[in-house]
Structures are given as structure tokens and as C-alpha cells.
Amino acid sequence: MSNALHKSGKTLPGGLDVDRVRADFPILQRSIHGKPLVYLDNAASSQMPQPVIDRLVHYQTHEHANVHRGVHTLSQLATTEYENARHKAMNFLGAADAREIIFVRGTTEGINLVMHGYGRAFLKEGDEIILSAMEHHANIVPWQMLRDEKKIALRIIPMDDTGELLLDEYEKLFNARTKLVAITHVSNALGTINPVREMIATARQHGVPILLDGAQAAPHIPVNVQELDCDFYVFSGHKLCGPTGVGILYGKAALLEKMQPYQGGGDMILNVTFERTTYNEIPYKFEAGTPSIAAGIGLGSAIDYITGIGLERIAAHEHALLSYATDAVRDIKGLRIIGTARHKAAVLSFTLDDIHPHDIGTILDHQGIAVRAGHHCAQPVMQRFGVAATARASFAFYNTFEEVDALVEGIHTVQKVFA
């Protein structure tokens, strides 16, 4: 697939019509500091298309009431729509049963739920959890809290200089005390797509459940939890063109049923007296209190939007953007790409001469280009590569080759300012 063809604006058969897609995203029309917005911070949070915005407005305008609580029409309507969204998430992840789909606040809450519901309930002193060297803080800190509380040990899968996990080392970490594996599907700081199929198979051989942090994977590559055969899968709505405040935790029913509830309150109970409480069935056992109803319904709509375009087409376009960008920045003297794994999502993390990423971010921002600068909530990754921070451009399906050109020009401007 030639980039020249892409750049000419023609769409290949079966390819993505980016102009049409962009027209769905009102925010992409705005300017920043007088320049057209070039939004390349999609790994932090993606933008929302009009159909999802409309869905939120429609819900609040016509359908809002509390869910699971009323016999009146609106409450039933809200409940139906909210449960529809759960079914959409189930289909999106290829899960077999809607009872395995838990609404959470986001990836962070999903992981904390598993830490509490599974880790606190079943892990004992001396047990071990395997994490990888490229985890987001959301998949490190909850396990450290558990470690300190239960006196368990965390074992870390190392990675090589390209940002690929060392699978031989991974295998060696298993022993009779290993009780859980929790790894990211795609690294937010490096872009690495981990070979999760193999890694799940290894965990299976040792009879150890495995959690995948799908925050950076679900929006970009097709996921099927049954085919993968993972035990837990988590992602956030706001990185998938949906609203903030909602995410999905998938868990195998047999595990969820054994686990202890996360929070106590309304909706998660069947019967309460002052003596004892009978917990509700899954998934409601894990959904205490009034949820983010609009956000949940909005996430359902975002899933419709994404699947309407098709994750294969999304992945192909983003991959073409990444290759084009990687080739383009290779010629920039003093630019070092952090994360050069063979299989990568559209994340381009880099350092530039000895210019601090924060300065890069500010100067790019003045050209309308939004990138992230910092440690990307993955300080161990920064330490591994011997940098304090990186600048990171992360692409979505609505980004164009012209925007990559703007980024490259922006980087040249940064160098000129610091020359």
C-alpha cells in the first residue's frame, strides 16, 4: 500500500475514507493558537464523534431516570438502554454472556476491582503476581498496595531495547506460588503490541488466571476474549471515542462468582437486613450505586460507531500512519524513537536532542499540534530506556498523512528554536 496513494486523498477499495470520518468529529474543525488542530494525543484520550454526542443529548433529553429501580416508563427505558450498552460491549469483546460484562469507571477502576475482588480475597502471604516492565501505573500501583497488605511478591517480566517482552524470562517467573498474571495488551508509552495469545497460553499451562489491560488495545485492534481465553480484560470508554467516566471489565463468570464485591451499596444486593445482606448476581454484585448511565449508553454508541467503521480498517489505516510517520522522523537528526518493537500500535514516542519533551510539547502546541510530553504514567518504562520523559504522538483513524507532515514540520521548528 503506497503512502503516495494515501496522500493523494484517494481511498483504496475497502480502505478508510478519512475525510468522511473527520466530518463526524466537530472538534477536529477547531483551531488552536490560530492553527488547525492536529490532535495526536489519542492514547491519552480520543475525541467523540457527532453520533455519540447526539446519543448523550438524546438520552438526557428523552430517556433519563435511574436504572434498575423503578416501574415507571422512563426508568425502564433507561434500564433497557443501559443494558443494551452492556450487550454491545459483550459483542465488542466477543464475550459469551452479558453477566461477564461489568461497568466500571475506567481501566483504573477495573484493575482495582480485580485487585480487591480477587487479590484481596484469595492471595496469601508468599504468593506472587507477574507484571511486565511496560505497565501503566494503573496496573502497578494496585498490586503494590496488595503486596504491602498481604506480603506477596511482584515478579516483573523484563523487556529488550526495542520494547519487546522477553518471553523466555516470562516463563521462568512461574512457580507454585504464582497466583495471577496482569499485563498490558498494548503499551501506552512504547506502542508495543504484546504477544498475548502466547502469554495467555503460558499462564494457562501453569493454571494461573491472567488479566489484560486493554486500554490501548481495544480502540485499535480487534479483541475476542473467548478466542484469547483470558480471564479478565479491561478498557476505558474515553480512549474509544466514548465518554469519560465509564469503562468495561470483562471477567469469566466462574471467577466473578467467586470474587468478593468491590463496593457496598444499592443495586449490588438482593436482600438487606441489619444482620446480613445477600449479594446480587453478577454483574450487579460489582455495580454498587447509581452508575454513569449516560456515559454507559454513550459507550454503547461509541462501540457502534467503531464497529461500523470496522476495527480491521481502523488498524490498517493507523498502521499506515505509523509507518509513514516512523519513516519521516527517521531522517530527523537527533531524534530517537523510544519503542521499536516489531508489532506496534500507532504510538510514536521520541526524544529530540537534549530538548526536554515539555518544551517540545509547548512549541508543537503553538503550531496547533497536540502531543503528550512526560512519563505517560509509566515511569518504570522511562527508567528502562534511561530517559526522564518522552514526547509522544499517538494516532487515531481520523488522523491524516498531512497531519503527520505537520508533526514533522513542527519538530523541525522545535529544533530551530533550540538551535
Place this chain on the structure above:
Amino acid sequence: MDPRELYQEMILEHNKKPRNFGVIAQANRHAEGHNPVCGDHITLHLHLEGEQIQGISFEGHSCAICKASASMMTGQVKGKTVAEAETLIQEFRDMVTGKLDTKTQPHHLGRLTVLAGVSELPSRVKCAVLPWHTLHSAFAAQETASTEKEF
């Protein structure tokens, strides 16, 4: 604002060749400043005699705004008293948070006004203030006898 208005020659110059960078042997007060958002990390070494700042130096990794701010700050406060430095700290904070208009209001900031543009960039205010914040903690820090202290 054009980025060049913020990244003025003087700022870039201090970033490239920071003054008072390193460790001074006579230092008897030390403080560390850290901005977790971007990873800026500096250490200040201060030689206080009574109320007088006899010497001051800094080291660490930081963005251009932070480094230039630290470099110019060390130049400005050397020889001053703690009270005079505290006034500068307050004035500098007020300048970069837009509370002090250095063009119309009295101040003692001198060349530090090249950093006034930071007030238009809320995300960078912390970078500029970090050295000043650290200076303030250094005044409050325990006196150390040895200069070999590891950081």
C-alpha cells in the same frame, strides 16, 4: 503567543549554559524539587551565613523553562539576604501567575521578567516556579555540616 516570545534568546542561552550549575563545596543547606507531571527534578545547594546567601548552585534534569529560571534565580539571589530572596520568590510567583504586571507595578525582578510570558501558559507555570519553590524549602531545611551528602 509565538513560541519564540517565550523561548527568548536569554532563556535559551541560560538553558544551554546554565550559571551556577553543579555543587558548591561550602553548601550547608540542600533541597530537592520535583515536578511529577513532567519529571523536572532539581537539587539546590545553598551556602548560608547567618541571613546572607553566600553561595548557591543547582543541578538536575529539567525543561528549558525550569533550567533558565533556576539559572537566573541563582544569579539574582547570590549575596542577598533570606528576606530579600523571599520577596523575590513572592514577586516571581505573582509574575508567572499573572498577579503582578511587571510593566506597570513595582518589583525587584530585573532580568527575570523575560519569564513573564509563562503566565500565558498555565501548563508551564510549575516549571518556572519549581526552583523558587525549592529555594524556599532550602531556607527551611536543616543545616548540614558536611558537603558530601548524597542526593
